Amino acid sequence: MDVSIGQSLDLLMFATVCVVLLMGFPVAFTLAGTGLAFGLIGYVVGVFDPSFLLATPQRLFGIMTNEVLIAVPLFVFMGVMLERSKVAEELLETMGQLFGTLRGGLGLSVTIVGALLAASTGIVGATVVTMGLLSLPTMLERGYSKRLACGSIAASGTLGQIIPPSIVLVILGDQISNAYQKAQLDMGNFSPDTVSVGDLFAGALLPGLMLVGMYMLYQIGMAILSPESSPAMPPESGQRVSIGKVFHALVPPIVLIISVLGSILGGIATPTEAAAVGAVGSIFLAGLRVGNGSPWPIYLAAIALVVVLFMTVNLDLRVARNEISQFDQYAIYAAAVCCLIVAIGIGVALLRVFREGVLTKVVEGTTHVTTMVFVILIGASIFSLVFRGLGGEELVHEMLRDIPGGTIGVVLTVMLLMFVLGFFLDFLEIVFVVVPLVAPILLQLEMPNGDPISPVWLGIMMAVNLQTSFLTPPFGFALFYLRGVAPPSVKTSDIYLGAIPFVFIQMIALVVLWYLPSLATWLPKVVYGP
Known part of the structure; x- marks a missing residue:
């Protein structure tokens, strides 16, 4: 393989993506289309092995099974619901x-x-x-x-x-x-x-x-x-x-923030699980804000949700066990009742939000943003595979290695590059x-005091x-x-x-x-x- 030709194609591919994006073409299709086009050019001139693209299905499967990324649509839903x-x-x-x-x-x-x-x-x-x-x-x-x-x-x-x-x-x-x-x-x-x-x-x-x-x-x-x-x-x-108005405006969002962040920082829930709590909390808040029904079904559901979270942390609620003590059995029954109350509260809140015409807009907004994120992720996966196949990883290594100033120079250069790219992308x-191209290299470097980069x-x-x-x-x-x-x-x-x-x-x-x-x-x- 002629490495210099492949690396030249890498630079041209990156520049092409920036130009095409500035022309207004959709991001995901630009990334995937540019990657495939330059992969074909590289194959024709003999500097790209198409077997690199065989990793695409595996990457897509990895995206679909990545539990961390499930938090994206949940946080988007929470944000759009609170806005609407x-x-x-x-x-x-x-x-x-x-x-x-x-x-x-x-x-x-x-x-x-x-x-x-x-x-x-x-x-x-x-x-x-x-x-x-x-x-x-x-x-x-x-x-x-x-x-x-x-x-x-x-x-x-x-x-x-x-x-x-x-x-x-x-x-x-x-x-x-x-x-x-x-x-x-x-x-x-x-x-x-x-x-x-x-x-x-x-x-x-x-x-x-x-x-x-x-x-x-x-x-x-x-x-x-x-x-x-x-x-x-x-x-x-x-x-x-009035104090009541300040309380009504400030306390519910703050409680929601504490519930989401507190469950993550306290080790009670993963970010994905906390995002689900946040999505449910935003539904409750929306149900209280819109419509004229009684707030008590939502209040009871919120209390039941807190009780379930507390029981999950402090008790063993697993049902697939050989031996379950009588106390645990009662706790499981109580948790089931609380889950039923939460489900009823969610149903009441969703019905109110739907009647006010808010739910449809929230679902549309969530779907739009989530789809955009994941389609861009798929396009970026194809782009990065072709970039690596053309020798881009070695090119980035060489460019960063030759930057004067050691670790400080490399980090400052990458930060400046991201800052400038942020104008356009x-x-x-x-x-x-x-x-994905620069972080693995940066994380192998050491700071001037000898500590690795965190x-x-x-x-x-x-x-x-x-x-x-x-x-x-x-x-x-x-x-x-x-x-x-x-x-x-x-x-x-x-x-x-x-x-x-x-x-x-x-x-x-x-x-x-x-x-x-x-x-x-x-x-x-x-x-x-x-």
Whole structure:
């Protein structure tokens, strides 16, 4: 095989994908079609063995049987259900009234709601659009700077990339796990350690909260240094917010977040199982928000669900046993009754949501996003097989090995590459195509102090980096989402200039993570052990 010809085809194939995607062709078909086309060209010129493509069925079967990826449609369902059931709208309205009379209060409320929605939905587009429709007109009406208002909304909307549970972290965690095992096998370790999506969730929590705090500090600073940019609402213009209204708006989403994240971090459930709990919880919340029926069937179902989870952790509820004690038998009967109550509550909530016309839209939205993710994953699998068959893995090794600066130079180069690609490609293409190529190489390197690169730290650095690319003008996707719902009085330049300070905040966060990797690695060690 002429290696140089194959590697030249690799570079041309990667460039072709970028060009075709910029022309607007569907991502999945572009990846698969470009891979097959260059595989055929490579076969004709004698540098590609078509037997590489024989691994495609095995890869597709691996995708279908990957339990981690089942969390994707469940988290998507949870996010779309919460968005459609007006949870976000009530949160924004309540927090705006609560903080609006403070200087900079509306900006702070947008950031807080963005963080809550990020932990509830994890869908960037939905969060930016929702807050753009609901908050931007109010902020402009109250005299907020257009740039500050647009930047706050766009940046807060991207928190869904980094604050768990996040679809990005689920997909990135699966890819990092595969890359980590491959890296260890390449180094001769045939009993490799594992890294899970739960590790990435735990690792992302503190950096995500750090970003929220940095956003809020910037808005407080603007309120102090430039009072005219973020004025307070006149007291008479806002209604007094009762404790009951705040409780009604805040507590259910927070309970849902704690249920999902707490079950993962507490070792009670895997991310996939926790996603199922989150999906059921979002159904209960939607059932309470829409319709006029009694809330008690849903309250009882939620209580029964908590009881079942508690019993599952503390009791042996298996029925396929030779000997079952009388106490365990009673516990099994009680769990069965609780499951029946949960099923009734789900049925009541779904019926209410269906009657209001919400369920159909939620199912359509979930199917659309989930199908897009998995079809892209299939296309990326074909693309990466052809890329490797043409000698791409060796090409990437050589390019990274020749970068000056050792490990620091390699990591910075990869981060810069992902940052630039984020201008043009969605995070899915980057995670499915770029991460499997570079992560196994990075995870074989050592930091200057001699420690190996932590897969959790690398994954969080990549996630924050991708989040930054969502905000960076002129191609940031969050900016496009906001432009689509912003009023005509807001210029595109206002959106771009408003986002730039938050891009610098993101870069500062990356620098902090670089020098303090324990921000990403401490909590996973505490939760799951070293």
